[in-house]
Amino acid sequence: MYDEGVNTRPAAGLAERKRQLVSDELTEAALQLMARKGFDAVTVDEIVAAAGVSKRTFFRYFASKEDVVVQFLTAMGTGIHGALADRPAGEPPSVALRHAVQVPLAECAGHSERTLRVVRLILRTPALLARFLERQEQWREDLAAELARREGSGAEAGLHDRLAAGTALVAFNTVLRSWCDGDGAEDPAALTDRAFAVIAPALDASGR
Amino acid sequence: MYDEGVNTRPAAGLAERKRQLVSDELTEAALQLMARKGFDAVTVDEIVAAAGVSKRTFFRYFASKEDVVVQFLTAMGTGIHGALADRPAGEPPSVALRHAVQVPLAECAGHSERTLRVVRLILRTPALLARFLERQEQWREDLAAELARREGSGAEAGLHDRLAAGTALVAFNTVLRSWCDGDGAEDPAALTDRAFAVIAPALDASGR
DNA sequence: GCCCACAATGGCACTTGGTGTCAACGAGGA
DNA sequence: TCCTCGTTGACACCAAGTGCCATTGTGGGC
Structure with a gap:
């Protein structure tokens, strides 16, 4: 290697x-x-x-033409999904999702110079942002399905899982934007922790 | 005419x-x-x-070409924002946002036949979905700003407001999709109430 | 070493989305 | 009446994609 x-x-x-x-x-x-x-x-x-x-x-x-940029971030989607699938079964959704989202963001912090350029390009170019968000819809479906697999099916499982997956991705996007707007100064891991501290009650909400 | x-x-x-x-x-x-x-x-x-x-x-x-369809839904964005601005000042974010999101969804339920066709078209056409989501990013900014104006600025106000706005829009999208996938059979208002019951704790979270 | 199948490439014509430019047209207003 | 300004249509033009076919390896079987 x-x-x-x-x-x-x-x-x-x-x-x-x-x-x-x-x-x-x-x-x-x-x-x-x-x-x-x-x-x-x-x-x-x-x-x-x-x-x-x-x-x-x-x-x-x-x-x-958009694809050549957005495909660069495809790994993130599969990364999140894969990481979620690897989390232990008993873990509450908020914790599992936080760790799952953490994975691609850690990648960002690693190769910051390069990744930052690409993320900036995407977040500031309407056409690229559009494609990026569209691709995330697929991530959301996958995450919701994975949550359903983990948590079993209760009363409103479908609705709840889709909301949880979407909310986690909102946190992901918000962190990504903060990190980008701050030119990489802020630590993605810390931002993620703070974001999930806010949304966790929704992710673990009862009523499944 | x-x-x-x-x-x-x-x-x-x-x-x-x-x-x-x-x-x-x-x-x-x-x-x-x-x-x-x-x-x-x-x-x-x-x-x-x-x-x-x-x-x-x-x-x-x-x-x-996308615009001719997506512009059809522009009213939704301004509708949500305007409705939020009209809510009484003391109201907790979860309640204010729920009512704000309710407004354009009530429109849907009203002119269901026509709106349903457009929504279906958007949600099932990748290019249109992409544009729609991109436009929502703007809504998110506006909603977050409106929340900041309402709630004053605490410790993590910026992060919190953007998460709240994003989460509310996730609920909106989820309702819209459920309504569409069910061919308009489900009642948007009821779906919205159920969704907000799940996410409310995140929207009203302390720590501002 | 020879030949054959197959994948990757390049070139080209063509459709479609989208823009710049200009001339024509029509409704007021001085 | 003439002038002005906004709207329109026609035309040329650029860039994103796609279909099609000829060409070029490259590898494998003999």
């Missing part, structure tokens, strides 16, 4: 690695240009020129 | 009413076509052909 998880097996999918290389190259070029000129001012033609591939190839890797 | 609420004052802004007429015609044509063929399958050229204006005129009235 040098950089990525590559190079583990002798020749495990050479084609795979080539694809990954092209994808990385495109993402890098796109983020570089957009950080400098803004999302709207960068055309796909510029990106592919910088990356040395054709426009057609770009759209084979990314469904849209 | 003697349908709309026109014709109130003798000649108050003739040009205004002409503009309104064109806007209504376009909205009507768009919603009609999209309800039948789906959002993506309808082109702007079809819409303007049906409305009898030029494509250029369409984009003078609406910023994008």
Whole structure:
């Protein structure tokens, strides 16, 4: 393991690695240009020129121009969901969700310089924000389903789980925005704790 | 067309009413076509052909193809904000927010057939959902500001207000989705009450 | 080493959303 | 009557995507 998880097996999918290389190259070029000129001012033609591939190839890797940025954060969604699934069964929802949300935010704090640039770009570009929020709707569905699995089904389980998942994501977004607006000065973990201190009573509310 | 609420004052802004007429015609044509063929399958050229204006005129009235649908719901945002501003000062946030959110949902229940079609279109079309959620970010800002004005500024007022506003909107969205998925059978008011019963403790949480 | 299948790519034409520009049109107002 | 201002339509144009097909490897079986 040098950089990525590559190079583990002798020749495990050479084609795979080539694809990954092209994808990385495109993402890098796109983020570089957009950080400098803004999302709207960068055309796909510029990106592919910088990356040395054709426009057609770009759209084979990314469904849209927004995708090349938002896909960068896809890991967050699967991260939250996976982390929630890994929490012990007895844990109250507020605690489990707090830890789940904590996971991708810790990533942020780690690679702050790079991540901060991307998050800033997303939160300040209407088109990107829109796509990001839309993707979160899917996260919300997944989280609600996972909560339902954990907590069993009571009277208003469906409504309650969807509200809990949504509220947790509101906390996530609020933390992300505070962190971004403060240029990374604030500690995401501390912000998350404070946010969940406020919303916890709603997440653990009885009436399931 | 003697349908709309026109014709109130003798000649108050003739040009205004002409503009309104064109806007209504376009909205009507768009919603009609999209309800039948789906959002993506309808082109702007079809819409303007049906409305009898030029494509250029369409984009003078609406910023994008999404806008013609989403603008239909703009009243909701201003409705919530206005209703919150009108609530008595002493009222706890959970009660004030519940009533504020109730207002546009009551509108839904009123003109259910028409509204239901639009809501369904938005919630089931990714591009429209994205725009809708993006617009809600603005609502969230406004609601948080209004809460700050109402409640004064304590220790973590900023964080708390933004969480409260976001959570209230999550409830709003959840109700809207339930109402839509149930084809309008469920009563929005009742759903709202149940949702707010769950989230109220978070909205009224101490620590300001 | 040879050939075949298959995946990735590039190029190109085409549709669609969206914008800038300009000329024409029509309702007042001096 | 003429002038002005707002609305409109027509046209050209740019950028985002998509469908299609020819080309180019690259790897595997023989």
